[in-house]
Amino acid sequence: MSRRWLYLALPPFLLVVAGFVLVQLFLELDEDAIDRKAAERLTLYRQTILGEYQKYRYLPYMIARDPRATSALGLGQPVESANRFLEEMALNSGVELLYVMNSEGTTLAASNWREELSLVGRNYGFRPYFKSAIQGEEGSFFAIGATSDEPGLFLARPTPVSGAPIGVAVVKVDMGPLEEAWAEGGETVFASDANGVIFLSSQPDWRYRTLFELPDEVRETIEATRQYAGRELNPVSDQSLRAHQQISIDGKAFRHNAAEVGLLGWQLHFLVPVEEARRSVLPIWAVTITLCLIYAVIVLVLRGRRLRKASALLRQESAGLKELNTRLVEEIQERRRVERELLEAQRGLARSSRLAAVGEMSAAVVHELSQPLSALRMFVAGTRKFLEKGDTSTAAENLDEIDSLQMRMASLTQELKRFARPGESRIEKIDLRESVRVAEKIVRPRFEETGVMLDLDLPEEPLEAETAPLRIEQILVNLLRNGADATAGEEQGVVTLRAQRKNGQVIMQISDNGPGIPEDLRERIFDPFFSTKASSGGMGLGLAISIRLAEDLGGDLSVRANAPKGALFELHVPALTDDAAGGDLLPEAKPEAAE
Incomplete structure (x- = not known):
């Protein structure tokens, strides 16, 4: 019997195994195709970022060389002509801000000198791009503006370009249009800095979240440089993001790929919903289940024929079952009789337990009465002495206590009555x-x-x-x-x-x-x-x-x-x-x- 069932179950088992193998094969093929697509898209997005960077990389160098912009450094105070020059350069180049800082980090000229949030007179010496440039190096830093609260890429060069720096020329590039282009493309892509903070994203809700839980020392560095203006910087996922890994963000599963962005030290991430990598799974399992159902129908038809033959044999055995049923009825009646006798015995035991409980309560009441009786004797003896001395007021107080004790003893005696006959x-x-x-x-x-x-x-x-x-x-x-x-x-x-x-x-x-x-x-x-x-x-x-x-x-x-x-x-x-x-x-x- 067991071997026959094994033979019957073997074909659908082989179908399921074949379906599973095909699913795994097509999953690997789909994942390889997605990874290739991700690599191509990451290369394109990386070139777009680098192109934007190279587009404005020359500008701080040119400002650092132009005396019209750096004239304020020689005077050590803001100069209106420098402000006008920087304002015109920013308008022509399309950058968000142009400004020049002295060796201490104080802004002496800025393209937004006419605006309420002008940078002139403000000190940004805490920014990493300033620290790099004042040491004679090229500085780049993405951050939220400390004054405008608007994000951007800061590019800085020392001035003069040769010799000991006496100031820094800075360009702030708005990366918002690039981010909007990502969102319009309908793909899930974002960029993170060296600390793992997401600062550009096609999903606005993911901006200023992290790839993993940031260590305390990293958070302290970010706060010291005011890079993200006090944003909370919570992890975007419960798991750290790594290349070629399936991750879950906001309850949705993605396949994750990443690529490094040279020169800037950033990392670019490309996510594809897992559903796209499983498009071939449903058709394969649908075919497998359909074949299993067809096989099951065939087996049921053949088994129905055998069951009809077996029904005749069952009718012959029904007579024996009726006789067995009669014996079972007699046994059930005998069991009920025994249960009734057991119930009567339990009731008798309950009455005995009640009498035992009454005896225990009686002993308890006798024990409790002995205490107030002892006090009563002492109060009586004291009352007699007080009466002999003529102290009637104290004797009256003792009599009140005696009256209270007798009421207490009367109440105690009622406990046995309540215990033996329950009441309210x-x-x-x-x-x-x-x-x-x-x-x-x-x-x-x-x-x-x-x-x-x-x-x-x-x-x-x-x-x-x-x-x-x-x-x-x-x-x-x-x-x-x-x-x-x-x-x-x-x-x-x-x-x-x-x-x-x-x-x-x-x-x-x-x-x-x-x-x-x-x-x-x-x-x-x-x-x-x-x-x-x-x-x-x-x-x-x-x-x-x-x-x-x-x-x-x-x-x-x-x-x-x-x-x-x-x-x-x-x-x-x-x-x-x-x-x-x-x-x-x-x-x-x-x-x-x-x-």
Whole structure:
């Protein structure tokens, strides 16, 4: 069977291979033809540039020799006759500007002396063409005019032409007509300087972009000479341009060829869209696909005949399939019966899990009641002493605290009822600083008993949150009591509670300078019935209850080492957003989990 399919697939495979070979062959032929055309066009464009250069190359030499133009150099100041002469020469020769500079680079005579942007009196000693000419060499430099902001080719010669130079004669040639001729030709061509900056282009958007990312030192040189008047000079392509390479510019693929422009040190680039190099690809693949389709039709016709013969055999086998289907139906019914029994077993397991959860919550409530009861006993003892002394006002304050504690214990007992029978509880908008102060009152007797100092570091602005205040107080009481117990044996035990708002969260850090929690025990510290209080008889439920309450409120509780010693517990509670703070009515909380 597999060998037969191999034989059937062999003809179209050979057709595709032949098409691929032909495509590669014609691609190479088309690319060679494009490269030959590019070489011819580059030669033509190069001769055009050199012709423009040779056309005006003599002019600065003639100006440097003519005393009518250089008379201002002898006087050391602008001369109107020199300006008029240069103006007439520029008009007759067709150049954009003619001007003469002294040895310091200051222009003493210029053909545009009548215009508002006259070059007379301006210093261009920073230009490379001036530096070359004042050293007795011929200077050429393409740049954007520092005064006119118009680009052009600057040609310079020293004056006098022999002996020590005392000035420089300069011609500025407008290359715009040449660039317009490129654009009218409909071809993609551009020129770049020695630094890789495109300054002439048939595509205006590519002008003053670069062939590659310029190094910092090159950018500094360009800025120092003001060559391109602060243009950004961003790369024209993500890849460096090299001859005979396919490149992508502005999302369009081109075949790239380049040639050097002698004398000026420029490079000329000619681009041809890749589509022109693939004109032969579509016809070849069209013929190949057509032949494959014809072959497929023939194979399908022959295969149809064989399928009709096979259908008779399938009808004979249908009887056996019906019997197999009957057995499958019986197996499905048996599986459904087993699934129903499994569902009943899962429901029983859920009821057992619920009872276990109620037992765990009961132990947690007993643990939590022991804390306010301890405080209650101390408040009662204090009240009696104050009554014996006749201090009724302080006794009344203690009675208020006792009343608050009994309300707290009553609320705690309701948690077991809500856990066993889910209901709706109301979330309040509170200032968490008040919750801290309530927790501080509850644990204050424990701190006085152990001699540990409690330091509260609370911000002046409110720490508003939509949460359950009783649960926040439960968490804080557990953490503060644990801190007091941990630092009881220290000479100067200190427990610090800091609170702040950060990134939409209220963060409360409870740290101590006790012995700390060993690293290998930190992962188990939040497990139920796990305690590090070997001598105090702790049940190990406080932290387990605290982390569960924090998660129910949408926050979290974590522990890490404190510096230089001790432990640091960090409680995160979602802060009240600005939108929520603007409303008066607070939303109802979701029903509490039953497991």
